[in-house]
Amino acid sequence: MNKDLTGQEKEILVILMEECAELTQTCSKILRAGKKPDFMANFHQEVADVRVMIDLAESSGLVVADLKKLYQNKINKLRQWSDLRL
Helix, strand or coil, rough: CCCCCHHHHHHHHHHHHHHHHHHHHHHHHHHHHHHHHHHHHHHHHHHHHHHHHHHHHHCCCCCCCCCCHHHHHHHHHHHHHHHCCC
């Protein structure tokens, strides 16, 4: 893979970073103030926005790893180190 980024790849990465930051901010608001309807609606929108950008990163070729394997690795770590019911 060429190490130089195209303009489109750079833009995808910048927007992905911005969307992740907005999702982080929304999560913080919910933790501070609870599951208020407007906060939850914003949370849902931000999750969708991040997912769109991840999909664009994949379709543009930025993501070339075996995500299914990496996904399963994360699930296994969460089972080991968190109290989440998976």
